[in-house]
Amino acid sequence: MEELPGGRRPRLVSTLGLGQRSWEVTLDAERGWLAWRDPRPPRRRGGENYFVPTSEIIAVEETELNEKQRNIGRWQKMAKPHAFTVYYVKKDRNHRWRCGDVTFSCVDEYLYDQWMQALKQLLEMQRSRPKHLLVYINPYGGKRQGKRIYEQKVAPLFSLASISTDVVITEYANHAKDNLFEVNINKYDGVVCVGGDGMFSEVMHGLIGRMQKDSGIDQNNPKAPLVQCNIRIGIIPAGSTDCICYSTVGISDPVTSALHIIVGDCQPLDVSSVHHNNTFLKYSVSLLGYGFYGDTLKDSEKKRWMGPMRYDYSGLKTFLSHHYYEGTISFQPAKHTLGSPRDKDSCRTGCYICKKSEQQLAEQHKERGLKHEEDEEEWKVIKGKFLAINSVNMSCSCPRSPKGLSPAAHLADGSADLILVRKCSRLDFLRYLVRHRNQHDQFDFSFVDVYRVKSFQFTSKLSEDNESNVTVIGKKRFGQFCRDHPACCCNIANSTWNCDGETLDSSAIEVRVHCQLMKLFARGIEKNCNDEAAYSQSSVEQSL
Ligand SMILES: CCCCCCCCCCCCC/C=C/[C@@H](O)[C@H](CO)NC(=O)CCCCCCCCCCCCCCC
Numbered sequence: 175m176e177e178l179p180g181g182r183r184p185r186l187v188s189t190l191g192l193g194q195r196s197w198e199v200t201l202d203a204e205r206g207w208l209a210w211r212d213p214r215p216p217r218r219r220g221g222e223n224y225f226v227p228t229s230e231i232i233a234v235e236e237t238e239l240n241e242k243q244r245n246i247g248r249w250q251k252m253a254k255p256h257a258f259t260v261y262y263v264k265k266d267r268n269h270r271w272r273c274g275d276v277t278f279s280c281v282d283e284y285l286y287d288q289w290m291q292a293l294k295q296l297l298e299m300q301r302s303r304p305k306h307l308l309v310y311i312n313p314y315g316g317k318r319q320g321k322r323i324y325e326q327k328v329a330p331l332f333s334l335a336s337i338s339t340d341v342v343i344t345e346y347a348n349h350a351k352d353n354l355f356e357v358n359i360n361k362y363d364g365v366v367c368v369g370g371d372g373m374f375s376e377v378m379h380g381l382i383g384r385m386q387k388d389s390g391i392d393q394n395n396p397k398a399p400l401v402q403c404n405i406r407i408g409i410i411p412a413g414s415t416d417c418i419c420y421s422t423v424g425i426s427d428p429v430t431s432a433l434h435i436i437v438g439d440c441q442p443l444d445v446s447s448v449h450h451n452n453t454f455l456k457y458s459v460s461l462l463g464y465g466f467y468g469d470t471l472k473d474s475e476k477k478r479w480m481g482p483m484r485y486d487y488s489g490l491k492t493f494l495s496h497h498y499y500e501g502t503i504s505f506q507p508a509k510h511t512l513g514s515p516r517d518k519d520s521c522r523t524g525c526y527i528c529k530k531s532e533q534q535l536a537e538q539h540k541e542r543g544l545k546h547e548e549d550e551e552e553w554k555v556i557k558g559k560f561l562a563i564n565s566v567n568m569s570c571s572c573p574r575s576p577k578g579l580s581p582a583a584h585l586a587d588g589s590a591d592l593i594l595v596r597k598c599s600r601l602d603f604l605r606y607l608v609r610h611r612n613q614h615d616q617f618d619f620s621f622v623d624v625y626r627v628k629s630f631q632f633t634s635k636l637s638e639d640n641e642s643n644v645t646v647i648g649k650k651r652f653g654q655f656c657r658d659h660p661a662c663c664c665n666i667a668n669s670t671w672n673c674d675g676e677t678l679d680s681s682a683i684e685v686r687v688h689c690q691l692m693k694l695f696a697r698g699i700e701k702n703c704n705d706e707a708a709y710s711q712s713s714v715e716q717s718l
Pocket residue numbers: 370371372414415416417460461467470471485486489490493570572574575579604607608610611672673674675676
């Protein structure tokens with residue numbers, strides 16, 4: 175390697191054997207890349223060029239060349255050619271990552287040692303990579319393939335990357351959550367969950383809950399400033415919806431997720447806390463849905479045996495029942511964030527809007543102890559009859575809806591998009607649903623409103639009436655549905671909140687978004703060359 179002043183050795187350039195030819199291989203430690211180039215002029219079918227950021231090198235290993243490889247070209251003269259294999263992230267279409275490998279041969283041991291040492295040094299310098307992970311596998315999530323997926327697709331990659339693991343196969347619901355309150359968490363560089371959104375939710379509750387407990391924060395206080403959780407969670411998708419994985423990586427694919435964990439990616443995530451009467455209920459990172467998604471989930475729980483199909487079955491059933499619910503929503507608009515839910519651009523890796531929120535959060539932490547102006551900020555109140563009330567902290571894109579419930583929602587901007595779908599005809603509601611799967615704007619309907627909020631509260635008409643002691647008993651005599659108007663679909667019972675795929679017991683809730691409360695082994699969805707809608711600073715500036 176060439177030396178720079180100060181003893182830095184940023185560049186190693188050698189001619190190494192690859193296949194049957196000699197290639198020019200460069201390791202540029204300063205700029206952080208490894209490249210190999212066929213030095214033959216392009217018209218002789220050479221000129222190929224490969225380039226890998228060193229942050230995306232997975233491992234390097236000594237390699238024994240096989241008989242066939244040894245007997246070609248100049249390597250056949252050597253008793254034992256010295257070869258090494260570099261494993262790296264190979265980016266495929268649709269955000270899919272694969273483990274690529276390339277084997278280089280060196281003319282002598284000295285050159286081999288030089289390369290091995292330089293590459294190993296570079297790998298050791300990747301400080302954000304995990305070395306020791308705690309893994310929870312839900313053997314019953316999704317299509318019940320969690321254990322197989324982990325053993326066949328993920329564990330071999332972790333061992334290639336020299337990551338050691340403690341693996342827990344869960345034996346009951348909440349096993350992972352309970353366990354996280356007991357383990358010596360400081361031993362680990364991250365926690366991995368193999369399963370779906372429900373399994374992720376368990377691990378998140380365990381980690382955030384543990385963090386608050388250790389810091390003496392009372393989770394039942396809805397206004398308590400929660401302590402950020404710096405231990406990252408990796409999601410190996412093996413569930414039914416895998417919305418959190420899809421929305422943060424761009425695909426639900428176990429190998430891709432394992433590689434994001436190995437390279438030590440970090441994606442902060444907003445978390446909403448949900449309370450009822452000063453009692454903590456749950457945290458949410460994806461969907462908090464009342465009405466359509468609440469009823470779909472409640473019905474689907476009885477059909478777990480159907481696997482992922484249960485959501486389509488119960489979704490269709492709920493669609494046909496066409497129930498709407500009356501209630502009051504009060505919310506505080508998110509004025510601190512630059513974007514809006516109607517933006518054409520989406521949150522992508524390195525998102526400028528999320529970075530801005532991160533800076534604001536750091537300033538807030540510095541000013542902690544000074545007066546908090548939050549409570550003085552305005553509340554908007556909306557009363558109405560709703561088919562669905564959805565609050566999403568992220569786009570909620572998933573294989574069922576690749577652009578999600580709110581395509582412009584941000585992963586880490588400290589806000590949620592509150593989507594109110596008012597009472598409308600079945601046909602209109604179907605048109606709304608269909609737009610989750612095509613390119614048209616799902617908010618461009620007179621019966622749909624969307625707001626970017628930092629907190630909200632909901633009370634159903636039924637509980638308001640209960641509280642004001644209005645003839646509830648009289649109403650109950652009508653049974654669950656309005657018998658006077660069989661066709662009107664009005665429902666005097668409450669719906670249920672769907673909180674990241676789990677039902678909540680209370681319909682009256684108070685929700686608050688906590689900016690970047692936790693972190694994932696992910697980097698957000700990467701911009702593609704054809705992804706013109708990705709955020710850049712200039713596009714934000716134009717919108718100001
Ligand atoms: C005509 C086709 C329209 C299709 C519209 C599809 C929209 C799908 C939007 C999915 C949004 C998922 C949000 C993520 C929520 C997760 O935290 C949670 C836990 O995993 N998953 C669910 O609650 C699982 C929720 C799954 C809901 C599935 C709903 C399926 C609706 C089917 C309606 C059919 C009407 C057809 C009439 C002819």
